[in-house]
Amino acid sequence: TAHTMASWSGKFENRLNALADGASKESVQTLAKWIGFNRKHRKDFAQILFKSMSSPPSAARQWLYWQLVHEVLIQEKNSPKWDRLEELRVSLGEIVVVPLFDKEQEAAMVTKLKPLLEEWDEVNVFGGPTLINEIKRKLSSQSKAQKESKPTEDNENAAKQGEPTTVENKPAKSADEKKESTKEAKAAEDPKQAPQVQTQRPKLMRRQSTIEEINFDFESQGIPAGKVEAREFLEPCRAIATLQIARDLRSDATVRLPSILAAIPEDVKKMCDELRKQHEETGEAPEIPEDVVTKLSVELGADVLELNIDEMLDNLSTLREIAHKMRTARKRLAHLLIRSRCQFGSKEAADTYYSLEEKSKLLQKRKELLSDAMDLEGLDFEEEDPSQGNSAASQEKPLEEFSWYKREERDAKRAKIH
Incomplete structure (x- = not known):
């Protein structure tokens, strides 16, 4: 309909x-x-x-x-x-x-x-x-x-100079032909003024990092240190990301509401207050004369007349509930960060990596000792030909040290954390 x-x-x-x-x-x-x-x-x-x-x-x-x-x-x-x-x-x-x-x-x-x-x-x-x-x-x-629609003054002057003085026996040039001849004449007179084609893309400037190191006293928060699994961070982060979309949509409407209400004339507000007081005294909804309704419809804008009060109240209530849930999720996330002392397992992973490297070196020494013992016993064993270039030793490449982690400072850092 x-x-x-x-x-x-x-x-x-x-x-x-x-x-x-x-x-x-x-x-x-x-x-x-x-x-x-x-x-x-x-x-x-x-x-x-x-x-x-x-x-x-x-x-x-x-x-x-x-x-x-x-x-x-x-x-x-x-x-x-x-x-x-x-x-x-x-x-x-x-x-x-x-x-x-x-x-x-x-x-x-x-x-x-x-x-x-x-x-x-x-x-x-x-x-x-x-x-x-x-x-x-x-x-x-x-x-x-x-x-x-935006020709330069030089092009216009060149176009004027390039026009013939007599056109009785020649057809008039089109606008495109005049423009092309103007460019050619100008380029011939001054090569520096010839249009240059940019062949390289502009370089992107890297923005300097604004991250600053901040000393935070975890112990002052009264939250004991403990291990926090990565999946425990997932729930509050997911809640914040999901609720943010709904909050943005309702926030736009809420921000616009005060400007709509501010457009209501003062005499209309006064009339509404009188009708509300009358309703509170008598307990019945007062009848509004037709001429008053006509006056209100003329004075009030379309945004005010089309405003759905119930929908806006529900919107505000929902926005308040969303803000409360997001605040709870942020508190939970901050609690987990303090509890974990912002240690997410990178130190343990580095310890494991370097311990495996040490064990690999130990195994290599054991292999060399066994090879020497087998030689003394006169036993033969197959050995990879290093000339073929496919042995593990020939393919192994030395790995660089982690810039953020030093093995010799491991004990000192742990003492500082705890």
């Missing part, structure tokens, strides 16, 4: 508006999965998304919407569920993506969209080449138009 469609449209619009401009990737993926789950309303979702992307408040918001479109299009790309979402992807392509490229995009946005388009083409998101080729053509034409 029309009411149901409007309801789903309102739900999607609320979720879309609840996303902050700097929303995390997990929050965007969560909304993309919600769209995929409710894909039977795909046309309503696509129309709302196109409306929002046609006039975004900022470039950051526009890029957020493109990220959402991208996550929906590549959703379940390596899963058996991929074919189920084909109609949703085609609807987004026809209603959102292609019409948006009819409008001129900023140069910076075009640069960001090119990698997304390559991935769409690679996984064949639209089930055929028709839509993707149309998008490529529109994107290419926009890139070309943006480059041609």
Whole structure:
């Protein structure tokens, strides 16, 4: 029904508006999965998304919407569920993506969209080449138009100088021919001004580490030292990672709520207080005159009128519960770290490694003694030919010492830890 469609449209619009401009990737993926789950309303979702992307408040918001479109299009790309979402992807392509490229995009946005388009083409998101080729053509034409719309002053002057004085017996040159002749003339006059093609990629600068060594007094925490298995850390870490996605989604909506409530006029708040007091005194819900309802509908914005109080209260309650669970998981993780004294078995593994090396040397000496004894007894034994180069001795390579562990300092370090 029309009411149901409007309801789903309102739900999607609320979720879309609840996303902050700097929303995390997990929050965007969560909304993309919600769209995929409710894909039977795909046309309503696509129309709302196109409306929002046609006039975004900022470039950051526009890029957020493109990220959402991208996550929906590549959703379940390596899963058996991929074919189920084909109609949703085609609807987004026809209603959102292609019409948006009819409008001129900023140069910076075009640069960001090119990698997304390559991935769409690679996984064949639209089930055929028709839509993707149309998008490529529109994107290419926009890139070309943006480059041609910004000629340099030197190119313009050179173009003017290169134009013939008489054109009665010659056809007029096209814009592309003029541009090419301008470049050639300029390069001939000054070779230094000729365009240079960058053949090397810029070097990536390694960021300096900001890790600082901190002395922590484990004994002051009152937690006795003990062995902690690696699997004990798994449960709190898994809880934190799982709850973080749900927290980000609800946090965006919660942060937006105060700004919505702040938009309510003071006279409306005063009227609400009077009606609430009247309800508390009489115990019955007061009737609101129709003219007052009309006035409120005019003064209040759409965000306030469409606000679902019960849903927001449930959202706040859930957010509080998630924060409590994450706090408990972090406390448990900190307790395990202090209990283990941040010793995860690397020292024991190094001890085992070096002890095996010592035993290997001892066995080699025993082998040499046995060989000498057998020679004295006149016994023959088969020995590998070292000239073949496949013996264990010839293949063995000396291993470097661990930079973080010194055998001679083992006892001193253990005394310091305990």
